[in-house]
Amino acid sequence: MRFTLKDYQTTAVGTILTTLGYAREDWHNRERRTAFALSSTTGSGKTVIAATVIEALLHGSDEFDVEPDPSAVVLWVSKDPALNAQTKSRFIECADRIPSGDLVLLDKTYSEESLSTGTVYFINPDKLGKKADFVKHTDTRHFTFWEILANTIADEDKTLYMVLDEAHEGMKAQTSTEQTIVQKIINGNSVNPAVPIVWGISATVKRFDEAMARADAFTKEKNVVIHPQDVQDSGLLKNALTLDIPDEDGDFSTTMVRDATLDFVEVCRTWDAYCDEQGIDPVVPLLVAQIPNKGAGERDTEKGRREEDETIHLVLETIRKHWPDMPADCVAHVLGDRATVEVGAYEIPKVAPQDVEHDHRIRVLLAKDAVSTGWDCPRAEVLVSLRPAHDDTYVTQLLGRMVRTPLAQETSVERLNAASCYLPRFDKETAKVVAEEIMGMREPRSGVRGAAVNKVMLKPVALRRNHDVVDEVFQLVRALPSYQKPAVAPRPIKRILKAAQALAQDELVADADRLAHEAMFGVLDSITDANADDVEAQAKLIMTADIRRILVERGKDEATDSTDIRDADAATVDDALRHLKRVLTASVVNRYLGRNMQVAINEAFEGGDPTSVDITAIRARVAALAFIDSEVQKPVEDAADSLTRLWLTTKASEIANLPDSRRPTYEAIEDMAREPEQVPIEIKTDEQVDSVDTDRNPLPTEKKHLLSTPDGDYPLELKVAKNRWERATIKHEQSPGTLEGWYRNPSSAGKNSLRIAHKSGETWKSVQPDFVFVHSTNDGLLPSIVDPHGAHLGDSGPKLKALAEYADEHGDRFDRIIGVGVEKDGDLIGLDLRSAKIRRAVYEARPDSDSIKQLYADHGSKYTSIPESI
Template sequence: MRIELKPFQENAARDLLQEITFAQREVRLKKPQAIVLSSPTGSGKTVIVTQLLEWICQGGEEREGDKKAVFLWLSDSPELNAQSRDKIARQSSAFPENKLVLIEPPFSEERLQPGTVYFLNTQKLSKTSLLTRAGDGREYTIWETIENTVREQPEHVYLVIDEAHRGTAEDRDRKTANSIMQRFIKGYPEGGMGPVPLVIGMSATPERFEKLIEGANRTKRQHVINPDDVKQSGLLKEKIVLYHPQEDQPADWSLLELAAKRWKDYHNKWDKYCREQHLEQTVEPVLVIQVEDGNAKQLSKTNLDDVVKVTERAIGKLPDAAWAHAFQEDTDIEAGGRKIRKIEASKIDGDRAARIVLFKMSLSTGWDCPRAEVMMSFRKTVDHTLIAQLVGRMVRTPLARKVEGNELLNTVALVLPHYDEDGLRKIIRTLNNPDPESGLAVEVADASELVTVRIDASKETCIQCYQSLPSYRIERVPKMSSIRRLVRFARYLSMDEINLDMLDDVKGLIVRTLERELARYKKNKAFVGNMSANQEIEVAETWIGYGEEDGGGKSKKVTVKATEENIDDLFARCGRSLGEGLHMEYWRAREGGDQLRTKLELIGLLMEDDTMERLEEICGGRLAELQQKHELAIRKLGSAARERYNVLKRIAKEPEPENLLLSPEMEIKKEGTPWEKHLYVEENGSFSAALNTWESRVVDIILEDTSVIAWLRVVPRKDWALCIPYDKENEKHPLYPDIIAFRKVKGKIVADLLDPHGTHIDDAVEKARGLSAYARKHSGDFGRIDLIIVNKNGQVKRLDFNDERVRDRVDRVKSREHLEEIIADMG
């Protein structure tokens, strides 16, 4: 792959690959199979399946490559097929352009070719289609081609059914598409084609895919992606900001002007961000404007001349190429002195010249544009469901990750001049509880209730202090061994020109460790590496890379004849177990000796649990050293490069700390009491927040302390929010302390972590232990780390976890009552 998958995506592809292995065994026994990827809109289904196809074709994750693999990608839309093909071409390193074939007349082949992905859509499969009829030089119908391919190698033909979002497609069109798709699933005797035995379905609504295979007597195997994993991944924007008129009066053009200015703001901020982060390409945001339908006399009831005039009055004159339309009309149009070119919905995101796109109802199937940051609609309240669906396709992040240090670039703006209160409520309700095809729930904020706050520049020393504090990201991600993380870390150092020799150094360290382990094991006569190549050896029936999720158990061993062929196979498995081509590094380091014996030695070494444990220990220690040594150099990198290193921390078996980056500005709800000395302030220099009783009491105490120069209210789940891990029910959970205060002590800034937290809350004991564990590691970074209780009389009790005696007692706490005793005794 040319891109790095999110951990949940890689995990999904890995699970699907395992299901494919099981399914192929059943196919050999004449039992048809269906593997289903149930994945929310916006989660990157195409990316996941592309990785799966690469692994099937080239091998990976404990599986040999399938040199006979043929892939048939079926959807109900030519535009969707073209979009999928373009995505695979951009993302995959395994399938060059000539291996991505759109099946169109006059296609006629006896069989489909291995190593190729063929794209076919149901609209090309009607009885009148040239593909379904022989003659005029075409010897084979598409049905015969598929049947010939499947009959020859049934377990090597993979049918991918793309059950993608269809927007407002008519029921009649859906039924037609479904009946054609079912020919592949149930067979089509009229065309001479039997059922394709191995089907991979990808859908945001698995129920509809299940209807497709209903009655087909197929074994169904399913991988379901958790929506929370998608939200945590950074693939989706955090918030939709809704603009609408406050009174029932005409506001079309003033709100269009507002939308254009908002787009200009996005444009400027993206330009600044991309330059500062040294990104190869600048993100060019798109303003999409939904106009009203037309009639026989006019293209649209919305005055398109005024649309152009008002937009350019707000943002300046744009080149003709910046204007485009996605109307049903297939020709360019004239409006406002501009030539507005035709563009297909699926091409908008890839067309870097497009800045302003006009459309009516046409952005449905194929509409997928992370660059669309602002949407303005001239349509009326009755279209709330359609608008919610469209916005659901806009909330993808352009960089496929959150933008640190700039909250605006993690939002989408929606401008609705013709929506009354009831219509707005329906929009918000639909966005908060979307159907699976529209995407996941996203926070919706009313722009009229928001105020912009910015960092108080006079408190720069406090900002630097906060950004140096250790914080953790607690995510549901598959974990990776220290061996692989170390090699990737070294590769990143080389890529970023921090240390060009580090990758070779790290590989050398691992090879030397293996050689030392070999020398130690050779003293044991029973060691498999001492066996000659024609003897029987014990091997693991199931190999799992050490440190990988679900790993760690002892392997079940079976006995096989040590022939040259199965030694090569087991050696390849060593490579997949170690990862990063390390088995070949070991082999090359011992080049010149007996090649079979070298392979046998490595196979035997990795069968010993002690070997992997020792490697993990050595690699984990070296990784920690390198992280500390190069921390400052990594901080100076652009955001995309820094994020690679942060991901390596998040996939460690135990959470590792990261540094924080505050956003220079953010939009918050206008509510509550104004407070002094906050790090973020409005134009008047104050910060308004609706604090609860305990929080208010703590802030009052903070502000009474003359050494306090600033404080920060931590907003949970923000990228810049300090986060502490705690254990509950054998899982890591995030704790966000409410307040960080900054004091000036002997000329230096000292940070205090203050968390007002009731003992009556279910997880109070676990959070207290989490604070204690955090303090044991990081007490030197804080003046105080306090758990604060305010009793009914307003009396404040504090447990300072920087006190080792407090930590020792809290570590042994068994219940809430026990915790309350400690607070009463030591608070």
């Protein structure tokens, strides 16, 4: 796998591999069929997750501790051949251990009796219709698709894994008894049986779940679900979308095409400047113009075609007028019912949606419905939609295809972390619906969830550093102890090798790779010396093989057997080494072998007998480390972990000054930690937020926030504006007149947040307390943490415990650390966790809601009253 997975992706891959492993056993041992789904929002990297799983399935994985399945055959089913081609290309891009020849677009030219193991086949239902050649016998093909499928399923040496991409497609409940083609593949028909294993992939798996619940042949396993917040925190998606709609009735199409074009030109300039500053390949933005469908009575009529051409011509002329540098051949279309479009001086070629992202000649794309689903184009920065308001579902789905970040990471320029949508034919109510769907505040009417985005802005304002807040406050907040939660499956050795590569590439640590390996070799040498007798004994066992010979003589009732001891061959030693490589990685073991062999060769030359070196014996002694009684893995990982943390700590300032393009590499290294590690809090210097709610009413504002408008105002985001407790907290902290500045801590566990890593059971989680307030006190500037979080909420107990543990370690740096959890008679009740007595009570309390409520009743005190005006 060429890519470093995000934490949530690693978790999903591990869970899916486990589910598939059990499913394989159930099929071959009990003929029990299994179905489950991966459910995640658009932009979560579902294809990367799938590619990682399939690569491990076919070729094994040290990282996920799975052996290859030699029986595996993968059948990937999606609705569109273009999507299959796009998925195949994505597999080639990221799954480097799957040969491209093992990725096969299946069609009527396939003439084998069954599908081959070790291969991924892609098929779409249109190739399997009643009139399709692939379901018929021909002179060159003696087996139909259905027979090929049946033969594959019947072969005891094969395991067919069916992957259904966009799993909500083809799974609609039928009004008659006839199944869809997808359902025939899954459930079987008169020719083939049901497939053994079905893995669905979709942002919305409701239809899939319902269909599999009706399929008696299958056992439905628990779905693998990725939380939208994890995707939003990953940097793979844009932070925000801006919806621009008219404030009054009327046709503003031309005006908004103009505004969209001016915005697009500015975005192009911004990207050019950013890429030049960062020294990276240029990002080539795309402007998408969505035109209306023709009416039912206008399809394929001269009038309908003429009116559509007039719309296209008007759009392009408006764009050209306000984009003086517009290239002559930069326009293309994905209009399903048109070939090359000729309007005025424009000749507009038709392109496949999946080709748009990589064809940088295309700067303006004309579209209707073709790009609403199954299409990804991270460079799509601006959309202008001339569709009427009742087509809002199409716009919502299209925006779901535009939210990927071009660089798969957040940039330091806020405008480049957002996409813009101009909707001249929408009204306020429709824009409200669209905004709330995208932000996950309401269920989608289409039943299909697009990308979940934290912010949809209707009237954005820019926030910069608040000059009413002194520098000392910023410095104090940045320096607060913040701890990132460890990786789900930490691999310290892999981490140090990645860190060494990065630090050497950025010229921060000279010869880092050699230093990393030498640190681990030193530990292995010590273990070998300390366990010399055990190592030698295990090496001898590896170097010999017990061969059992069974003899049956004619006329005798019983066989006789004998055992010979023979020298093991290289393959036997390789098998033993494989155990150590799984523990310490192939890189470390191979380099350690090479080092030991070179030492032996040098010593032999010095002794005058270079032929005396026994390479196999050296390899066996190294392999023996995997079988001795002493622990090997942990000491090596400890050494790797210690050196990695030393490098990251001592080089922190230099790493912080690297270009944005290098940040994801070091963030990935930080994400691989096995224990909580302190990380800096990066306060944004540039942020865009909305100034109105979804009804376009002004949001309330407050003063003294670290970021503000030029007037010193901080618009409260919608969820804060609606939260009485949070509003009351802000008012209370401002009332003494000693407040010097405050920070609304982001709720996501990112680099801009104060994070508190804590363990809940066996799982590491991260708490982001809501507020940091800095007051002027007799002891100077002191921060306070205030976290309004209801005791009735399921995570209130673990969150309080995390705050208490944080106060245990760092309480002396704060004025107050308060958890607010109960409202009583209009008063908010809080626990000051700087009190050792209260922390002890928190540790002793049970984590259920009733116990936490009682904790507040026994130990809480009034924090503030909620003003009647809130």
